[in-house]
Amino acid sequence: MKTMKEIAKIAGVSQSTVSRVINNNPNVDPEIRKKVLEYIKRYNYKPNRVAQSLVSNKSFLIGIILPEISNPYFPEILEAIEEEANRYKYNIVLSTTNGNLQREKEQVEMLLSRRVDGLIINPTDLSNVEHIEKIKKTLPVVICAQDLKDFDFVSVDHYLAGKIVAKYLINKGHINIGYIGYWKDKKFTGFYKEILYNGLKFDQRNHLMEPKQMHEFSEEDANEVIKKIENHKISAIYTTNDIFATRILNNLQRHNIQVPKEVAVIGFDNTLLCNLTNPPLTSVAQPTMEIGSKCTDILIKKIEDKSSENESKLEQIFLPPRLVIRESA
Numbered sequence: 001m002k003t004m005k006e007i008a009k010i011a012g013v014s015q016s017t018v019s020r021v022i023n024n025n026p027n028v029d030p031e032i033r034k035k036v037l038e039y040i041k042r043y044n045y046k047p048n049r050v051a052q053s054l055v056s057n058k059s060f061l062i063g064i065i066l067p068e069i070s071n072p073y074f075p076e077i078l079e080a081i082e083e084e085a086n087r088y089k090y091n092i093v094l095s096t097t098n099g100n101l102q103r104e105k106e107q108v109e110m111l112l113s114r115r116v117d118g119l120i121i122n123p124t125d126l127s128n129v130e131h132i133e134k135i136k137k138t139l140p141v142v143i144c145a146q147d148l149k150d151f152d153f154v155s156v157d158h159y160l161a162g163k164i165v166a167k168y169l170i171n172k173g174h175i176n177i178g179y180i181g182y183w184k185d186k187k188f189t190g191f192y193k194e195i196l197y198n199g200l201k202f203d204q205r206n207h208l209m210e211p212k213q214m215h216e217f218s219e220e221d222a223n224e225v226i227k228k229i230e231n232h233k234i235s236a237i238y239t240t241n242d243i244f245a246t247r248i249l250n251n252l253q254r255h256n257i258q259v260p261k262e263v264a265v266i267g268f269d270n271t272l273l274c275n276l277t278n279p280p281l282t283s284v285a286q287p288t289m290e291i292g293s294k295c296t297d298i299l300i301k302k303i304e305d306k307s308s309e310n311e312s313k314l315e316q317i318f319l320p321p322r323l324v325i326r327e328s329a
Contacts, residue, residue: 021037023088058117063116066096071271078092095107112139142302152298161323163190166192174235178207179191180248236266238266259279264282266284283323284321285322287319
């Protein structure tokens, strides 16, 4: 079997050029890439990752930190990340936080000890990111599915998504809409601004529950939500993910409240759950595969190109949301 040095000599290029071709680095002339790949295939050359790691001082590992993988939304993003990383000959190391900030900090340290070349993270708390800012000084970091000032990120425009949901429900005649999620979430901010813009009211009584309560969602919690809905005459509910929407929809039906005739329900993420409920769930679609692949592309470009110009240039991508209308609203 030929070595990289021999492949470079046969192709008439440098070893670094062969390395860039192997790693799918875009900064290679197409004709040279084609020639090098032909020789790699002809001689059945297999890169020695250990040797490459020693030479380049890279581990070819990307650290991934997500809140959870029980929500179908995140595995879809993860699949795209892994597929794109593998295309560049990188592997991933996955860690989950369960929405716990302290655990997130611990997982960041764990991934650093594994010598990852870069990090893709969906932060637990966007107002508490000092630990991420610290590692950004020495390691490329891309924020996934959220937007954060002074960071590279790929996200759906959550503010716009909230406005779209509010507009849709208002146009359907709803004037008293409930919400399940965090006050500070941009999914809520856009929704809230649109509610006020249309001269409607929204106060604490409309805020039915925090997400941390929904993770448990005991029988007592379920009854409390129903009481709020009935007492305040809520006619529609907007939730920040499809899991919460599914739980609320099922809870309404257990209490003989018809969906959408008496209360409409809208979720967020447009996951496979939407077609498993009865009635099928209206939800905001996020292009998960595009989010995952773009995060990976940005990160690997930062890893491969250490120039000061590339490192200082921020890539901040907002993808458009889309409301997928089904029978629940």
